[in-house]
Amino acid sequence: MQHFAIIVAGGSGNRMGSAVPKQFLQLAGKPILVHTIEKFLAYSADVQIILVLPQADFPRWTTLKSDYSFIHSFTHSIIETEGGATRFQSVRNGLACVEGNGLVAIHDAVRPLVSVEIIGRSFAAAAQHGSGIVAVSAKDSIRQVLGRDKTIALDRSTLRLVQTPQTFRVDLIKKAFEQPESPLFTDDASVAEAAGFPIHLVEGAYENIKITTSGDLVVAEALLGR
């Protein structure tokens, strides 16, 4: 079964206090995005990578490709496509590049600490159940805000923090992304759920962090150096 991985690199460097978009920042000697792509290729060199990048970042990506040999050793070429104004639109653009059936993992470019095992679990669950959504248990108590100074405790044991990859059967997730965009679509699982498709969770890792602040970058460096 053909395996695809859409790597969504939508963000700017604003929250980092950096002019460089965060997916291009250096982490342990190479750009975050390179770590991320390498993890999927380590899982299987046959995964077709689809990289979704803001238009403004294409020159940077071209430079990066010429610098890193992993691109050349990859047997297939990486498909590149332009991001949209929102994450939903970016993923939809990525899905438009998926030709044929199979499984597609959708992954944040700024989650470079994902493991090969997690990627494998996610694909395996999607093959069996239609989706494989990586998630971890909540370590903190969680409260829901109902209004000004009105919150309630939720039962933590029932809550899961969702990460990526979020992997799906191609036909199913393409169908889901035909829906109109909603502000409640904070991830791809919520898009699939709204289309009536089953959401199957698989175990992630607390280390599989999303790098969005300079503090996260320090944490990622430390975890990589263990």
Add this chain to the structure above:
Amino acid sequence: MQHFAIIVAGGSGNRMGSAVPKQFLQLAGKPILVHTIEKFLAYSADVQIILVLPQADFPRWTTLKSDYSFIHSFTHSIIETEGGATRFQSVRNGLACVEGNGLVAIHDAVRPLVSVEIIGRSFAAAAQHGSGIVAVSAKDSIRQVLGRDKTIALDRSTLRLVQTPQTFRVDLIKKAFEQPESPLFTDDASVAEAAGFPIHLVEGAYENIKITTSGDLVVAEALLGR
């Protein structure tokens, strides 16, 4: 108004793969517990510290006190009391050591990266609103498990991850802890809420992590070294 801080050091080192209870593990050259106590004393040397420790850890604490000068420079003595079988019971034992009125911050011994500013916000909110519960916005999408292979997306914008300190008016939280224990009491705010008291959230920090695994310890070292 008298300020108290109950530092709850309940855990063992089991999840760390360490024989040493996690609050006594070294972090940047001194035990985690010492970092935590120092933060409250840095906020104000007039805070009465109440340390809740498992009975088995008292000899370790006695050694630690003789090693660290912050104990001697502290104008009041630290009150020590024995922990219970659960966090609820440990906090209740700590509250039994609070004499008089005022405000009491309840804080995990293994959250050494709390800032003086966060402690201050928490006490200020408790003085004004009766409680000051430190929390941060959810960065990840969150799903609620309804049954086997049945989960639903929650609206992330309404969710807050709860940290410590959780600070209260003394009379209010003592009253709340007269309730029988419930498995839904995953933190002190949920105890206060069940007693009908208002829960007022204040802004925490993602860096204010709870150290429960060896990965967390690596992360804390990195954040301290920034």
